[in-house]
Amino acid sequence: MIALLTKYAAKLAASGLCAPGDVLLAALDDELAWSIAGDPRQPLMQEIFAGLNISALLLARPAGAYQGVMAELARQALETGPTDGWASITPGDCETRTFLHDLPVVDGLSAQGVIQALRQRKGCVVLHEGVAHVAAFGTVSPEQAYVTFSSMCFACFVAYFAEHLRTQRTGQLTPEHRSSFKRIAALLPPDRADLPDLLPGPFATEDAAREAIIQAGRHTVEYGLVDSYFGNISYRLPINGSDTILISQTGSSLDELGACIDPCRMDGSSCAGITASSEYSAHKAVYEGVSARAILHGHPRFSVILSLDCERLDCPKLGECHRACDTPRSVGDGTDASAGLHIPIVPGEVGTGPFGLCNTLPPALIGTKGGRRGAIVYGHGLFTLGAVDFRNAFATLMDVEHFCRAEYFRRVAELERWPRQAPGCR
Amino acid sequence: MHGQSMYGWTGRILRVDLSTGAQDVLRLPEAVYHAFLGGKGLGGYLLRDFATLPPGHPDLPLVIACGPLTATIAPTSGRCHLTTRSPLTGAVADSSAGGRLGTELARAGWDAVVITGRAKRPTGLEIDNDAVRLVDASALAGQDTIEVFARLRQRRKGGSIAATGPAADTGCLFASLIVDTHHAAGRCGLGRVAGLKNLKYLAVRGTGRRKVADLAGLKAAREDILRLTAASPVLLGQHGFSCFGTGSIFDLMDSRRMMPTDNFARTRFPGAEHLNAHAYKTRYLPRRHGCQGCHILCKKIAADGRSMPEFETMSHFTALIGNTDLELVLAANDLCNRLGLDTISAGSTLACFREITGQELTGERVLDLLQGMGTGQGPGAELGAELARGSAKYAASKGRPELSMSVKGLELPAYDPRGAYGMALAYATSARGGCHLRAYPISHEILRKPVATDRFSFSGKARIVKIAEDTNAAVDSLIACKFLFFAASLEEYARAYTAVTGVSATAQDLLLIGERIDFQERLMNARNGFSAIDDDLPQRFFNEPGTSGPGLPIPPVPRQDFLACRAAYYRIRGLTPEGLPTRETTERLGLPWPPELESA
Secondary structure: OHHHHHHHHHHHHHOOOEEEEEEEEEEEOOOEEEOOOOOOOHHHHHHHHHOOOOOEEEEEEEOHHHHHHHHHHHHHHHHHOOOOOOOEEOOOOHHHHHHHOOEEEEEOOOHHHHHHHHOOOOEEEEEEOOEEEEEEEEOOOHHHHHHHHHHHHHHHHHHHHHHHHHHHHOOOOOHHHHHHHHHHHOOOOOOOOOOOOOOOOOOOOHHHHHHHHHHHHHHHHHOOOOOOOOOEEEEEEEEOOEEEEEEEEOOOOOOOOOOOEEEEEOOOOOOHHHHEOOOHHHHHHHHHHOOOOEEEEEOOHHHHHHHHOOOOOOOOOOOOHHHHOOOOEEEOOOOOOOOOOOEEEEOOEOOOOOOEHHHHHHHHHHOOOOOOOEEEEOOOEEEEEEOOOOHHHHHHHHHHHHHHHHHHHHHHHHHHHOOOOOOOOO | OOOOOOOOOOOOEEEEEOOOOOEEEEOOOHHHHHHHOOHHHHHHHHHHHHOOOOOOOOOOOEEEEOOOOOOOOOOOOOOEEEEEEOOOOOOEEEEEEOOOHHHHHHHOOOOEEEEEOOOOOOEEEEEEOOEEEEEEOHHHOOOOHHHHHHHHHHHOOOOEEEEEOHHHHHOOOOEOEEEOOOEEEOOOOHHHHHHHOOEEEEEEEOOOOOOOOOHHHHHHHHHHHHHHHHOOHHHHOOOOHHHHOHHHHHHHHHHOOOOOEOOOOEOOOOOHHHOOHHHHHHHHOOEEEOOOOOOOOOEEEOOOOOEOOOHHHHHHOOOOOOOOOHHHHHHHHHHHHHHOEOHHHHHHHHHHHHHHHOOOOOHHHHHHHHHHHHHOOOOOHHHHHHHOOOHHHHHHHOOOHHHOOEEOOEEOOOOOHHHOHHHHHHHHHOOOOOOOOOOOOHHHHOOOOOOOOOOOOOOOHHHHHHHHHHHHHHHHHHOOOHHHHHOOOHHHHHHHHHHHHOOOOOHHHHHHHHHHHHHHHHHHHHHOOOOHHHOOOOOHHHHOOOOOEOOEOOOOOOHHHHHHHHHHHHHHHOEOOOOOEOHHHHHHOOOOOOHHHOOO
């Protein structure tokens, strides 16, 4: 168990979400096990364990820009006060809407405060002496706490930057907003420009395809284009004469795909893919419509943030954009450096429901003759295609994210110069 | 009266004594509902004072209870839960039942029906809202369930019907109750308890509505739950339950080498790839069907009207008994439903017989023996009557008790524990015996929900199993379908519960209630003599390996690790090292301490 605890603590540090040593993970079977022996936070954690029927608990202090956005959002939430019995942050991204719902905020680090919040939700933000901490639990594995923490960081990051732009558009930005934005934006790491040396395709054998999937998945996480637990990836090839999609399993970590790739026959003659990604239906529909052999799905932050930015502040469907937006929207359609991206933004929820992205993403990617390079699902992430391998798919993922990050700050700057004038995605 | 002002519950429990025909309305304090919710919890509460009575005793109640969510828009809440003492195992017997029974009972204004006594002749209990009557059902005696449903439907349109088949009357200890033709309260011999009471059927029709405290809150909770199910590949994915039924797990069990084969002697069945859900779908062109209030629609009905087999039936009537004929599986499943036989116990008992005798089971022989088990008639009558006592009693009578693949006398479902160690512990600790549903570790060990765990490790599994048992006890009491919890969690259902009842509760509150409900069952089992010796697996799993594959060894379950994990489970659950309840835990959970456990 200790190996599991130290593994996830190390992954959080490696991803830049926490500084090494700032995360404490514990697991309780009939005895407690810790990721760090003798940590001074242990008595507090023990008290929290005593108040909850759980098997794993994480307490961590986010680092860098994540610390900045979480502390700022928590401060705002505490100022606003309780909306549903407690102060909370309510990000609008897909992962939060689906899995986390909202994020309770606790004023001051105390066992009772954390217990009360974790009785409501899987994780909470604690604002203690101006510093944001996160507490999250699991009932099955420390991995749940790790996933919740990771999701909360992503959700708050997206929520903060998206809200800033929205507030700018409504002309309600205060000097305090501007000041904190400037401080947080300065914490962002620089864009990474180098491309990884991915395996060239096409891949004729299952083993070769698996190797390429594992490699591309690992690099997608390493480049910060998705948090470990999210995203998915697939490759289409014939296996034993059967047209097959190799696809990452549901809840797998893209940087640890190893044995977590399911072979799914296109003819549906086996259900072994019941553990395949929840986006399998979308992948399959895309393969049926274009000649691509590789699909890569990440959650690059500024691509998601830009998908949330819209000029139509009086739209009657406001609040339902994630599933009801019927306005054709895209990024990268301009005549400047973005020319050639042509990345549509479509609504769609996770999976296969009536508003599922399995209904919206395939037509967006199939698009015109030959298909598009990629498409963004509103508030969710970016799907990209590769003709024979993952090199183009990965490059598109990076190109779009680079463009979206630059475009985001261009809009912020333009709105500073010309309030309410900067165009959003359309 | 406490209940009339309540939301969610009606506060009315119908009691019917079949011996005298007497009926009355039991009204419990509101606090009882808050402490036990409904369904399984309420059933246990109503059973516990009578839990040591033998299954044939007229005073032993058969409880059918719905939950506070039943008949509301909370997803998959249209179920009910049946509770009594098992004639097969002597332990607590309970089973969740789908169809429309729970919904109709709730709409009729009842939280539960408690049936005691023994009618002089086969009897039907008919409930139409407040009107309750006993009906002479002598004409239905000996009829199979399809015939019973057909005849009753001629005069009763709408509503729900639960009926026994001939197996309940002829003494089969694993007789089931069939609900609305295609659903079953299958396990533990609940149908036999009905048979011992001469209760042939229960028909319920209700026209009322559940009072909901906060409809907007319930709609919001419902939306959260539906969004999670849409994101679940197991439930709504292209290979999942909605498209293929529960049989969609079949391929996974094959690839993971944990398909019980030849009475669990092996864990891989050659040719299984031709017996999967896709093969059934191609051949029988099933349509989707589901329980009231469910959008998953995992039940499948063949184009010819027969119920399609569930996963356990698919597996036990092929790999476990050495059969490769799909049509035999359909025919056996259909016959079990008609006769009112639990397919898991029936299949496993046949496999036990096959191993002990060395006799191969032809299709004709399988059907003859099922007919014998269920009716005591036909070419398989004599042997069938022996097998109708279940594999444990049959194997013991042949001097081979180790070949009954059961826990506490209840036959194991189709997940070999050598391929999932949490499942191994959960089989052992399940209060009703060999059951996969009490902790359902398959969720994380195989289906990766909420996250994947190492299926070949006991690390952390003691607490995982304990929390999961508490969770599922709450789920069976609210009520919801456990399949939904491959996607949603008590976090979302706590919102639904609060919205329906107006009682503020979090997931942690529901977990505590689930712990109380689970512990209540352990108290009843302890009073009936169950202890650690019964919380164990057949020795085969510790002594014999499964069928290993390339890079996938399936060794025996490590005995010492299992025992250490079980000991940890006892500590976490608040039991003694002998697996018995402690007074301290009993009192902490607000349960009465049974005097007969005083020496424990």
